[in-house]
Amino acid sequence: MSNKIKLGIVGYGNLGKGAVKAVKATDDLELTAVFTRRDPETLELDDPSVKAVHIDNASDYKDEIDVMVLCGGSATDLPEQTPHFASMFNTVDSYDTHAKIPEFYESVNEVAEKNDTTAIISVGWDPGFFSLNRVMAEAILPRGENYSFWGKGLSQGHSDAVRRVEGVKNGVQYTIPSEDAIAKVRSGENPELTKAQKHRRVCYIVAEDGVDKSTIEETIKTMPNYFADYETEVNFISEEELARDHSKAPHGGFVIRGGKTGDDNDQLYEFSLTLDSNPEFTASVLVAYARAAHRMSQEKQFGAKTIYDVAPAYISPKSAEELRRDYL
Amino acid sequence: MSNKIKLGIVGYGNLGKGAVKAVKATDDLELTAVFTRRDPETLELDDPSVKAVHIDNASDYKDEIDVMVLCGGSATDLPEQTPHFASMFNTVDSYDTHAKIPEFYESVNEVAEKNDTTAIISVGWDPGFFSLNRVMAEAILPRGENYSFWGKGLSQGHSDAVRRVEGVKNGVQYTIPSEDAIAKVRSGENPELTKAQKHRRVCYIVAEDGVDKSTIEETIKTMPNYFADYETEVNFISEEELARDHSKAPHGGFVIRGGKTGDDNDQLYEFSLTLDSNPEFTASVLVAYARAAHRMSQEKQFGAKTIYDVAPAYISPKSAEELRRDYL
Ligand SMILES: NC(=O)c1ccc[n+]([C@@H]2O[C@H](COP(=O)([O-])OP(=O)(O)OC[C@H]3O[C@@H](n4cnc5c(N)ncnc54)[C@H](OP(=O)(O)O)[C@@H]3O)[C@@H](O)[C@H]2O)c1
């Protein structure tokens, strides 16, 4: 038997697929099985050595899996799946309904404390690394202001909205941080900026044959909540161009803090991600924190944990000596 | 008596002065005294409420100070001061002789473990936040390459070197990351780059009256180790311009990791600092980690610790609930 940390993946969507690949990129982790609510036979696993198992049989794996990487959706899957799995396994998830995180934490913490498991919740990039940088920047530079910018990124909700417009055959929407707003923040003037002032929206639309494109453009640009408050750009392209240029799920963004120290010194702290694949990156974060969940559970640090509770050394495969010698 | 965490500062140089200001920017920390090897009467403390005390009397403050913020120099002060103070107090320092960190860690750890103190070593920005980001980026994106760029920053060693050139009355040198090199790294091609390919050097020189400036320029540009391998620019300015435009100690830089996930997706992770004042920023980091040293010592996490061992929540004045609710 290998000494590797044994992982299971629960849910085989974008994140689940990304997690299979992320485990392969490591030397100290291995994948035991992927669990799904669907007929396991129907999962197209790229790798024949990985087992697909029905989620109802997960409890059979209690002694074979160190950490379950939960890849379900935040809306309805995780509020149910994380407490369920945390009663049997150490877990890690990317729950991202920001407003409901406190209650999600409570429900997971109760189960994890009761069952002596370690459950790291809401890791990824936002929540996740963006959250981490917001807190660290503010702890170091208490006098200042945090700014989070999202994009360039494909927004699922806004893409759905443009596709519902009459005459639209297909389409995508990117959220793009405003260069002007970023420049203002970097200048240290700590401006007040609404979400609409920080971002613009760019749509690529495939129109039905023969429809009036200017009407589509007008409908999108004036759509309340989604577009009306934003600087919005609408481009018309062909179905082929959409397939060729817009089939990835890029995302990313910036966390910037403009702080002051002493009398009047500007100190700029900046973190950014530019991701070709949002789900593959998020899955890579989940897998690194699975390593942490295993180690913290071995040290009996049980209960629900967030990214703020995890000492960075736990996510690295390197030893403490190596980190001090080669990275500090 | 207040509930604030009580700090002492050891050494009143650039960092020590910055630490006095950094403590003032917090609500939960207070300064008890500044300790110095010089005659305490001679220290010009901006704030009359802060006591100046001779370093030999520090042991009298064992019950009055929770954490000592060590602001001595890395070359000779800290190798002696950190073990000495860690035998009596929790400590935090910014020891930055990278090659000697492993032995420094061992010497501090031995004392701290023996005396049940918590000693956080080598925090600041590099070592410090840059080190943290090198490790976190690699843990998440194991397939990839880390790049650290330094600058735009005033380099003490190189400024000293130009000031030793014949005919130079005064001068400063800035290290500046090469825009070309940064662009290459951001493009995801993971280039091999020497330190000289990643940076250029810009000097501002005040020449003695009547000397040949082209000889000075030539001498600087061909100086082995310091400049010969680099793209170097030499500018001549007046003493007034030097005083007006070059009296701050700006620094900063970038840590960038270009990583790949899945088949061929580029994932770019980037951290950067743009600092008007290197010592004030470093001191602000020290002060935030002093908060962590106090809390970890209360939880009996004794011994020498690095930035990798400190869970991020420890450096924030906010409660765990607030962090989950407002920042995650
Ligand atoms: N924190 C962050 O930074 C961050 C970033 C990105 C995403 N997220 C979160 O991650 C969650 C999951 O994202 P995702 O893109 O992986 O969602 P997804 O592809 O929709 O997958 C969610 C679940 O749906 C089921 N599913 C997937 N494909 C299916 C199909 N073809 N037919 C039927 N069911 C299918 C899978 O469960 P079964 O296998 O059990 O059927 C899967 O676990 C999101 O809800 C989001 O909240 C967080």
Ligand SMILES: NC(=O)c1ccc[n+]([C@@H]2O[C@H](COP(=O)([O-])OP(=O)(O)OC[C@H]3O[C@@H](n4cnc5c(N)ncnc54)[C@H](OP(=O)(O)O)[C@@H]3O)[C@@H](O)[C@H]2O)c1
């Ligand atoms: N990790 C990082 O990112 C980072 C960043 C910046 C700096 N650092 C480290 O921080 C160390 C301290 O930097 P610094 O700029 O504060 O050094 P500094 O100004 O030279 O001060 C070092 C010590 O020299 C003494 N001193 C200061 N001014 C003096 C004066 N006018 N006359 C006589 N003695 C004086 C002070 O001790 P007494 O009060 O006891 O005399 C002080 O503690 C550096 O060596 C560097 O290694 C680390």
